[in-house]
Amino acid sequence: MTPSMEDPSRRAVIGGLGLAPLIPAHIRSAPGWRLRDNVSRPEFLKGQDLIWGRMPRSWYEGPFLGDGLLGSMIYQEPGQNKVRFTVQHGRVQDHRPEFGSGWGTCRLPVGHVTLDPVGTITAVDWRLNLWDAEVTGTITTDRGKLSFTAFIHDECLVARAEAGGDERVRWTFHPEEAVSPRSASEAPPSGYTPNPAWTTATAGDVQQVLQPLAGGGQTATAYRVKDGLLLVAVAHSFPSATQAQQSALGTIRNAPSYGVLRKRHQDWWHDFYGKSFVSLPDQRLQSFYWIQLYKVASAGRAGGPVMATTGPWLESTPWPAVWWNLNVQLEYWLIHGSNHLELDSLTSTLDRNRDQLVANVPAAYRADSAGVGRSSDMFCTRSVGTPGSGAEVGDLTWALHNVWLTYRHSMDDKLLRDTIFPLLRRAINYYLHFLAKGQDGRLHLPSTLSPEYPVTPPQDTNYDLALIRWGCQTLIESSDLLKIDDPLKPKWKEVLATLVDYPADADGYMIGAGTPYAQSHRHYSHLLMIYPLYLVNWDQPEHRELIERSVAHWQSLTSAHRGYSFTGAASLYAMMGRGDTALSYLERFFDPASRYPCQANTHYAEAGPVIETPLSGAQSIHDLLCQSWGGVVRVFPAVPAAWQDVTLHDFRTQGAFLVSAVRKGGRTSFIRIRSLAGAPLRLKHGLAGSVRAELSDGRSAPVKDLGNGVVEITLGKGNEVLVYTGTRPDPVIAAVPVSKPGQPWGLPAIPPPGPTTPVDLSAHFDNDGVSTHETMTDGDFDGSGYTYPAEELPAAGPFVHEGLNFVFPAYGDGAANNVTAQGQTITVPSGAYAKVRLLGAANSGAVTATLTATYTDGSTAQVPLAVPDWGGQAGAGVTEVVRCTHRHGRAGAHSLRVGLFEVQAPLDPAKRLRSLTLPTLTRPQVHLFALSLEAIKG
CATH class of the missing domain: 2.70.98.50 (putative glycoside hydrolase family protein from bacillus halodurans)
Structure with missing residues (x-):
């Protein structure tokens, strides 16, 4: 009997008899390795x-x-x-x-x-x-x-x-x-x-x-x-x-x-x-990541309804449905790498609502086409317009990219054959009805909308051109894999060969033909060919300059940016291998001074409750740690320099591989890969030196060097390999030390503040933002006739909020009760203060601005100030003082629940403050009801 075939029960008996010295050394020494999971998850x-x-x-x-x-x-x-x-x-x-x-x-x-x-x-x-x-x-x-x-x-x-x-x-x-x-x-x-x-x-x-x-x-x-x-x-x-x-x-x-x-x-x-594990040295981001896994499992399960933009936590919101042009895609990306395909209710929703997807297109195209409009219910009920009418038509194709990702991470041919191929065929067919050759001999698309870009819809939008290319390419590859002799294959090949190039100009990719990217846009719909489709990518040196130019220009126009503008930029820079830049964008999502930051419980606000952006932030973390596009598994492709230690365990990649890897002191210690489907493994390992690959029994796995740091390893279904350089390490999975501490998410208790000195603002009051129930037409907080309800505000006079002393203004008919920021200089009692504390809110949007602090020694300092909109929510570093059940207006009570916030900003306690100068604003505008100065405790 060969050593590999020896009966394990007999081996145990021999050992039990004390006869181990009689066993040959090559059997006793157990040449293989075993990955050990030393994490106490509780x-x-x-x-x-x-x-x-x-x-x-x-x-x-x-x-x-x-x-x-x-x-x-x-x-x-x-x-x-x-x-x-x-x-x-x-x-x-x-x-x-x-x-x-x-x-x-x-x-x-x-x-x-x-x-x-x-x-x-x-x-x-x-x-x-x-x-x-x-x-x-x-x-x-x-x-x-x-x-x-x-x-x-x-x-x-x-x-x-x-x-x-x-x-x-x-x-x-x-x-x-x-x-x-x-x-x-x-x-x-x-x-x-x-x-x-x-x-x-x-x-x-x-x-x-x-x-x-x-x-x-x-x-x-x-x-x-x-x-x-x-x-x-x-x-x-x-x-x-x-x-x-x-x-x-x-x-x-x-x-x-x-x-x-x-x-x-x-x-x-x-x-x-227990299905996967990620550990980071940044405590705040590490906790955020695990909270998103908890959140996505709380919000979706395969077989259940597709997630609405608020998940199952419905509140007053403009978004009480499913949005198909960005939101739903972002919600589900993280389930793949985290090894949680059991949460994919997007795939099951599209699969069981095929008839509705067909019914959504005009009757003339239902024989071979399908689609879904921008927003729908859980049954995909929303008609889609036609190219040439300026309609948004690509949303089903993009949603099917998510389903394709589930296939690529599972390699489940049944999913490819029964769901993706027939639905994608119909989605692309809808485009094929409208593509037409121009005088240049290239196929062109009539006018369609690049999601939410507010201009007349152009021809040849990059959003749709990218989806058409991806769809045709995927259909060809799928038909080959499934051995389907589809009569449309020649047409798909023709489209790939003759479809017009992506419109671009000196600033990079445009919105569409004749329509440059010329105003700020929260979506990155015109960049889909770069991310997440990777049709144009960093492995193509000829495209690198265009990629950089396009991303930089998108990020240069910021006024309309939202939270996912930052998470999207993080993932784009991670694709380039620029971990530090990617992290800097991701951190903007957590900056309380950001216009749309992550909230205290990791939820998110954009004109109302939505959940997709924090979930996409978890995917941005994935993109820093492991990527698997283009048939290559990339381990630690964009780890920021500050993350010297990282642990990744059972991270699922395309090709249905489970990747475990440990980074110590800025260097990769080992990579363990298990194949769940027997797909070809091409690995960009990031290891320095000659690479060794060992199967779990200690035998060497065949390794072929493909250049550029990529190797090909032969690995059968169910097998696993350990990849390393030098001496074989002990492959252990453990949490990494925290090098950047952070307080827990939620609302931790606030330490008692130092002594506070209220500042009299009455000489500067210039706005009446409060009215009573009897006289709702009194006052005008926001320029549109709306006001706070007096009955739900603090009483006039001394007011204590979380240990801070304020003086709340008096309010009555015609009485000014707040200061609008118009560059006023407010003289304060001279003293050394650590913080300025403000009670107020903004109207017409949140405000990020600066106060100017002037000290008695003549020096000045710009003090950052972030004030939420009165209909918005408090971000980190801001607390909600009051949330009214409604507001008053010219036509009576209005159901928008408006808030009043306490905002803090740092001062230099080593100097004596003389005055504070407000920013000069128009719209949006900041309103201050009270101001206090906090000294250092004790």
């Missing part, structure tokens, strides 16, 4: 948890729970001494497509639960435990303490609370009107009628709220409260008007015990976290 993830030492007040600050369908946010009930647990569900939507996706097929609100203490809340101490995917904590009141645990499992919100002292556990469910979340900011379309009112029912100890819908179907909520334990279930049915009631009721009645539910829930999440 302990590691505890270090990534979100912490709340003060009460969150909004969607952008609170803990969040979800199971891919049901979702809940936890924060203070606006204006009340209660804690809100929102209850929303990804399948709950309206069914009236005649009113569009914003109103007719939008996601609909369900309701929320409040935990109602007896006493006044004085403190909170909460933790979002990532490992167990639950929120735990205490609520301290002047009457005692409430302790609670909450999680969501199998479409059931489970919350258990206990009371101490004179407190009591009181849970209350509040149904919400089934109306579009857009109602907070716009009137309904003509002809729209409200959905019927909800009704209630009781079935034993289970309470129900039943919501019929005007377009058919039903939403049902069932809940039970017993001994402090709350169970809430939501179901939605369509077209059935009764099925949801029975489904929700059954969920509650059939729920197992609390202990069983919790164990099942925790088992799912513990298995989830």
Whole structure:
């Protein structure tokens, strides 16, 4: 018997008899290697948890729970001494497509639960435990303490609370009107009628709220409260008007015990976290990354509805649907590298809604085409216009690129044959109906819209040309792989050979023919050929200068940029191998001075709640650590210089490889690759010196040097190889030391501030931004006649916010009560101060500007100032003081919930401050209601 065939049971017996010296040395010494995972995930993830030492007040600050369908946010009930647990569900939507996706097929609100203490809340101490995917904590009141645990499992919100002292556990469910979340900011379309009112029912100890819908179907909520334990279930049915009631009721009645539910829930999440591992030396970014994995698993599961832009955490927002021209793609990219294909509800959504995708194109093209409009419901219900009409037509093709990525990361031929090939064939066919040869002999595309670029749609938009090229190339490769003799293959080849070149000018890639990139644009739709399609890439030296020029020009015009403009730039520079530049762009997304920063709980705001950009930030981290485009696996291709140590484990790449790699002291120690499909492996390893590749049994794997740092390694399905230089290292996976500490995400407790000195602003008041309920037309905060409701603002006079002393202005009819920034110089009591603290807000958008601090020694300093829009949210370093339930306007109360914020900016405590000069602004504008100066403690 050869050593490789020796019976392991016999080997164990011999060893047990003490006969090991009789075994040949080549058998005893075990020449192979074994990758060891030394990470204690419970302990590691505890270090990534979100912490709340003060009460969150909004969607952008609170803990969040979800199971891919049901979702809940936890924060203070606006204006009340209660804690809100929102209850929303990804399948709950309206069914009236005649009113569009914003109103007719939008996601609909369900309701929320409040935990109602007896006493006044004085403190909170909460933790979002990532490992167990639950929120735990205490609520301290002047009457005692409430302790609670909450999680969501199998479409059931489970919350258990206990009371101490004179407190009591009181849970209350509040149904919400089934109306579009857009109602907070716009009137309904003509002809729209409200959905019927909800009704209630009781079935034993289970309470129900039943919501019929005007377009058919039903939403049902069932809940039970017993001994402090709350169970809430939501179901939605369509077209059935009764099925949801029975489904929700059954969920509650059939729920197992609390202990069983919790164990099942925790088992799912513990298995989830074991599928991959990433460790970074930057604590804040490391935690952010793991929170995004928790978030995407809370928001989507294969077989469930495709994620809306708010995920399952619906709130008042302009985005209560699915957006197909950027948002949905960004939401799902990180599931591939993180080895979580089980979360791909985008692929399952497109697969089961093929008939609707066909119905979305004009009738004349349905025999062979398919498409989807810019936004839709979970059934892909949205018609698409035709090229030549200026319509946006490429969104299905781009969404199918995500599905193709799932194929490439799984190498599942069934997915390629049954879903990607037939749908992509139809998506590209739609383009083929409109491509026409010009006088130059090249194929041209009539006018189409480059997503959201605000000009007359040009011909030959780069957005569509890139998608056409990618689609035809992918169809040819797929038909070859699947051995399909498709009659359209000659046409696809003709398109690739004769399609017009991408329009470009001296600044790089244009929007389209005759339309330069001439104004700021948040999307990078005109750069898709570079990222994420990689049709034009850094491995093509002839294109490098054009790539650099195009990306630099896109980033040079910044006024319209949003958070994903930064994450997109990070990924583009990572493709170039420029890790430091990529990291600098990614960090802008976390800069509180940014116009659209990441929020305290890692959620994001852009005119309302959206979740795609933080998820794309996790993909930007992936792009720094491992890339696999163009048939090459690239390990540590763009690691920033500051990240001397990095660990990557079971990172899934194209070709269905699992990559584990460790970087120590700025050098790659080893790379372990396991093949799940037996695909060809080409590896850009980044190792210095002669590369060695060993199979797990110690045998050498065949290695072919392809040049430029790329090797080809023969690796069969199910096999794994260790790649290194020099002496074989001990392959161990472990968390890396943190070299850049950072505070936890959430709202950690704020240390008591130093002594504060209020500054009298009354001499500078020039705006009336407050009105009473009786005289809503008094005042004009924003230039459009809107004002804060006086009834919900602090009383005039001394006001304390988180230990800071302010003087809030008096307000009354016609009384000026705030300062608009017009370059005024405000004299302050002379003294040494560490910070300036402002109470105020901006209108017409957030403001990033500077104050000028003048010191008694004659020196000046520019002090950065970032003030949120009054309808926006507080970013890092900003706290929300008040969130009103509405605002006043010329036509009465308006549903936009406006806020007032406390903003801090640093001063030089070694000098004595004389005055502060406000910036000179027009629109957007900053309004200051109060100002205080904080000295150093003690």
